[in-house]
Amino acid sequence: MTGATSPTMQNRCHSCLKETTRDFCPACTKRLFGVKKFNATLDFSLPEIKSNKGSIRRISISGAQPKFSLMVNEGRLEPTENGGTFILKPAVEGLFDNTKDMPANEHLTMQMARQIFKIDAADNALVYLKDGTPAYITKRFDVLPDGNRICQEDFAQVAGLTPGEKGSNYKYDFSYQQIADLMKQYVSTYPTDVEKYFRLILFNYLVCNGDAHVKNFSIYSPNADGVYKLTPAYDLLNTSLHVQELGRTALELFSENSATDDSRDDSGADFETEFFKVNGFYGKPDFMELARRIGIKEIRAERFIAETCSHLREMNAMIDRSYLSEPSKALFKAQVRDRAKALEMR
Structure with missing residues (x-):
């Protein structure tokens, strides 16, 4: 996947946080995206998401934090109105304290649940929009590989x-x-x-x-x-x-x-x-x-x-x-x- 170089700490996997030479370790790359290599910096920014085909449907709104639907297409994450397999939650500026840390906070807390406390938690990662804005992504567990939804x-x-x-x-x-x-x-x-x-x-x-x-x-x-x-x-x-x-x-x-x-x-x-x-x-x-x-x-x-x-x-x-x-x-x-x-x- 192409895009700008990710921010600091490139030696940490953007999913499991373990040492790696790439943005994602091989195990997380395969589990999350089904490919061999994946860049943590995406090819689009939030304004592009909002303006694509007029608007991209929000999955839901938890307080003031927007959520957007994404899918993997040819080894890249891209916005979609239908058939999304990922949810993206960008940082929300100016509404809360430490807003830039919101994606990293959720990513860290979810990884703590999975790795330290052995809680079954949704697959997730920290990524960056094209303009460098951090965002949290989580893989939907209610969507089957064939695109059908689980009740x-x-x-x-x-x-x-x-x-x-x-x-x-x-x-x-x-x-x-x-x-x-x-x-x-x-x-x-x-x-x-x-x-x-x-x-x-x-x-x-x-x-x-x-x-x-x-x-x-x-x-x-x-x-x-x-x-x-x-x-x-x-x-x-x-x-x-x-x-x-x-x-x-x-x-x-x-x-x-x-x-x-x-x-x-x-x-x-x-x-x-x-x-x-x-x-x-x-x-x-x-x-x-x-x-x-x-x-x-x-x-x-x-x-x-x-x-x-x-x-x-x-x-x-x-x-x-x-x-x-x-x-x-x-x-x-x-x-x-x-x-x-x-x-x-x-």
Whole structure:
């Protein structure tokens, strides 16, 4: 693929962040793009995407961040209105803190999930538009090689949550326990998938993802047999690098609308642990209580929390290898240390 030379750190793969002599290591090049060599700098800029054939359809809008559909054609990524197999998310200027770091942030966080925490997460990479603007790309897991779509629904759809019924805040008008309640109804592999779900909630808390709302968890039927399971994780990033005002979690752990009978205390108020009442934020007792309510054995929940807090050294090393700016690297490390302490508090 032709294009300008990529920015710094060319000795790091723009997907897995491991050392390589090219923009992408051979394994990532083949897995992501199906070719032997791929350049991290694309042949187009964002204005060209917007002006191509009038407009290129946006897949969705998460806050103010646009998403565009891409496909691989003759060894190159190019914008497309139909049959896209990649989603591109460019940096958004001026709306948040550290906006230029948004693509590198999501890329890093997704790679942490895959490599360090062994979470099934969508394939992804960091690339650059022709003008040097960084952008995050992720490979769609709901599109088959023949172009057919896999049946997928996020939990807003499963729950029937819509802006018309719930208002603009509909994505946040739910709880993590309620998502598990729905999983129990629709996911046949619930005993194993609920543990994956719990580990993902812990990971989001550790990396300060305050925007893991109900649309950021989905189920799909990859074999088209009506058997649903959790999709790979997506939209994972440290939101605290960009928006300080977001809460520690996008959703409450528990809520009054949960199907679980004991989700309210005797006064009828939403449930709060004694730890939360004293500290005002979630700690280990809260996540242990969530695990109990969604059917995870205590000994396994203890292990998952301990494992989540055991990877700080590996996380710091990956942060150092990432494409984040130096100030954002330091801030990311400090924020993760703070969350690990919270998860370990009793």
